[in-house]
Amino acid sequence: MDIKGSKTEKNLWTAFSGESQARNKYIYFAKVAENEGYNNVASVFERTANQEEEHARVILTFLDGIKDTKSNLKRSIQAENYESNTMYKEYEKIALEEGFIEIAAFFREVAKIEKEHERKLSQLLKDILDK
Known part of the structure; x- marks a missing residue:
């Protein structure tokens, strides 16, 4: 089912x-x-x-959410990409509009960290696929 x-x-x-x-x-x-x-x-x-x-x-x-390492990396890369390029940028924008400058800065920094996560995970996937 x-x-x-x-x-x-x-x-x-x-x-x-x-x-x-x-x-x-x-x-x-x-x-x-x-x-x-x-x-x-x-x-x-x-x-x-x-x-x-x-x-x-x-x-x-x-939920069938735990798979093999390659699949887990691919899903994680997609999630980190969404967080860095969409979610946290939107959250930053809203926080700025509402006058929450410190929180907006936090979201901006988290987006950068999420981008780095994406980069590291992508490199790991590349390393595995290149073997």
């Missing part, structure tokens, strides 16, 4: 986004707790983050 276009596919993408975001937040929260001397709290945040990461991995597997 094909999941493409189903409500379940939409739900899986929403769940993947939520689990991925939760994982990152818990990692950041763990660092704060550790810096404040709450090692037991940090440990629980870290374990919870690891569980959220595993949930996200399983969800991405359901």
Whole structure:
């Protein structure tokens, strides 16, 4: 049965986004707790983050989103290209229009970093294909 276009596919993408975001937040929260001397709290945040990461991995597997290295590189290159050339440029423009100069500058810098990610991933793919 094909999941493409189903409500379940939409739900899986929403769940993947939520689990991925939760994982990152818990990692950041763990660092704060550790810096404040709450090692037991940090440990629980870290374990919870690891569980959220595993949930996200399983969800991405359901979505057929984890493939061979060449395919993963190709998809990643496309994503980094979109982020650097479209998404963050649009976000920068909107932030400037709304007067959020610091945030616009952040988006501009992130776009540059995403372009570098694209370059590095493209080189890795080229190296693999040239073998």
